[in-house]
Amino acid sequence: MAVLEGARRRTLAFGRRALGLDVPAADHSIAVLHQDESEVPGLNRRELVQLDRIRLMGATGTVLMAISALGIGAQPVHQNPTSGVRVLGIFARAHTGSLAMCMTGTVIVVLAWLLLGRFAIGGIGGSPIHRLTRSQLDRTLLLWIIPLSVAPPMFSNDVYSYLAQSEIAARGIDPYQEGPVAGLGIDNVLTNNVPTIWRDTPAPYGPLFLWIGRGIAELTGDNIIAGVWVHRMLALAGVALIVWALPRLSQRCGVAPVSALWLGAANPLVLFHLVGGVHNDALMLGLMLAGMEFCLRAIEDIHPFDGRAYTWLIAGAIVITMSSSVKFTSIIALGFVGMALARRWGFSVRSVAVAAALLGAIAIGTTLLIGSMSGLGFGWIHTLNVANAVRSWMSLPTVLGIITGFGGVLLGLGDHTTAMISITRPIAAAVAGFIAVRMLVATGIGRLHAVGALGVALGAIVLLFPVVQPWYLLWAIVPLAAWATQPVFRVPAVTFSAIVSLILMPRGAEFEVFQIVGAAIATVIVAVLFIVLTRHALPWRGQTGVSAPSQTPKSYGVTS
Numbered sequence: 001m002a003v004l005e006g007a008r009r010r011t012l013a014f015g016r017r018a019l020g021l022d023v024p025a026a027d028h029s030i031a032v033l034h035q036d037e038s039e040v041p042g043l044n045r046r047e048l049v050q051l052d053r054i055r056l057m058g059a060t061g062t063v064l065m066a067i068s069a070l071g072i073g074a075q076p077v078h079q080n081p082t083s084g085v086r087v088l089g090i091f092a093r094a095h096t097g098s099l100a101m102c103m104t105g106t107v108i109v110v111l112a113w114l115l116l117g118r119f120a121i122g123g124i125g126g127s128p129i130h131r132l133t134r135s136q137l138d139r140t141l142l143l144w145i146i147p148l149s150v151a152p153p154m155f156s157n158d159v160y161s162y163l164a165q166s167e168i169a170a171r172g173i174d175p176y177q178e179g180p181v182a183g184l185g186i187d188n189v190l191t192n193n194v195p196t197i198w199r200d201t202p203a204p205y206g207p208l209f210l211w212i213g214r215g216i217a218e219l220t221g222d223n224i225i226a227g228v229w230v231h232r233m234l235a236l237a238g239v240a241l242i243v244w245a246l247p248r249l250s251q252r253c254g255v256a257p258v259s260a261l262w263l264g265a266a267n268p269l270v271l272f273h274l275v276g277g278v279h280n281d282a283l284m285l286g287l288m289l290a291g292m293e294f295c296l297r298a299i300e301d302i303h304p305f306d307g308r309a310y311t312w313l314i315a316g317a318i319v320i321t322m323s324s325s326v327k328f329t330s331i332i333a334l335g336f337v338g339m340a341l342a343r344r345w346g347f348s349v350r351s352v353a354v355a356a357a358l359l360g361a362i363a364i365g366t367t368l369l370i371g372s373m374s375g376l377g378f379g380w381i382h383t384l385n386v387a388n389a390v391r392s393w394m395s396l397p398t399v400l401g402i403i404t405g406f407g408g409v410l411l412g413l414g415d416h417t418t419a420m421i422s423i424t425r426p427i428a429a430a431v432a433g434f435i436a437v438r439m440l441v442a443t444g445i446g447r448l449h450a451v452g453a454l455g456v457a458l459g460a461i462v463l464l465f466p467v468v469q470p471w472y473l474l475w476a477i478v479p480l481a482a483w484a485t486q487p488v489f490r491v492p493a494v495t496f497s498a499i500v501s502l503i504l505m506p507r508g509a510e511f512e513v514f515q516i517v518g519a520a521i522a523t524v525i526v527a528v529l530f531i532v533l534t535r536h537a538l539p540w541r542g543q544t545g546v547s548a549p550s551q552t553p554k555s556y557g558v559t560s
Contacts (some may be wrong), residue, residue: 058112064105065150071098073152104399121261166213176379241286264481291319397428452483
């Protein structure tokens, strides 16, 4: 009996440690990513001059990108507004020059973003001596966004799939059953703009997005340019929600709003892919973060938990569910809200069950309402894995499967890539699920703030997702920007954001190797000359400087 009792205790202890109920000290867990930031004085006169130059530098880069998009952006096959136009059409006939212009603009924007970071988060070693204000960052971000807002789509053709799938819904056909070819016909003007790989696949997006898309299709009809513009306005609305919610969430976590906005909203991946690429991830992220803020107002700010708190909580849960009706992944945010709510009520099995029942009922009710009111039903549940047909080089389980399969070919064992991917992807999904559960428990026991735990869980999902697109990195980076402050997070996040932003090619033309090499060489020459010429005008190296009149440092918002 003693042996059995000892085994039972060891098993129980292992289970508690695995779930995160019994964990090591905070400095040995994921909590090391966070440390409260302190307020620092504003920029001095010299730094204000440098800020103006950085702002102009980034704007110049986005203007170059916008102009180059006239030639190598994801222009429509039909209704191309630059086709046959003497001045504007020259960029489409000079692919190498347009590519060099795009590469140069991309590098300039990334460098401007990195320089701006000196006034937002400082260097690798710690906080800046001076930090720019929220209004200064907002004006900078707006100036950088405007050129890309009026440019043709860049780096992705997904918006044309949105238009085709929305038109299918507008015709009363189920977009979760029929792809563009079957729903619209192979000769339809909208079908011809959809990438070949997606012409026969049903829509993988939630009913709220296609409901909105159906309204856009009814408004714009077959006018592709108008349809793209309205979808971009929708993406910009999502970015606006990110800009609204992110600083509020960061203050709850003791992080400077400017730091969070610089990494999360001014990130080149946001500029290039959410704005330039017109991706619905902008709307998903914006709604998810706004819903989190509403829920946390109820959970953290209102004492006692009265009717006003329930109003904010229900509103936030509805908004998060709406986010999942754009892309389903964001529904995970509701779990972290639930654990934070359970902790507010006194963390126990009962409080977790009550919070899960309440938020689950809201989510189910909202989903049923959207599905029935839109008339699109729930077929989207069966199309969530449509994108798995793509083998993504950024997906860890997919890459492992491909490498293993290639190794089998080299050893003469045959090509077992598909079989290996069918093994690695479920294993990766299980690992991601386990990490998400650990983060939920960490939220419930108060070890991590809900925003930080959500970001870590989404990071695990992105890294272990069967298909990873470059802008999927924002699923994790944006919420983590509001919580994680340590270099162990910020340095890799900034590095990956910069590298991924630089290596992706425009989608509007097929380039020969010599064109890519020539454009890259021209870009490097221009970048080096620019750095040399501005070495004294811009803060390329860290500056000690003299601080403005000192003020007592204090942390932002709530300690997490």
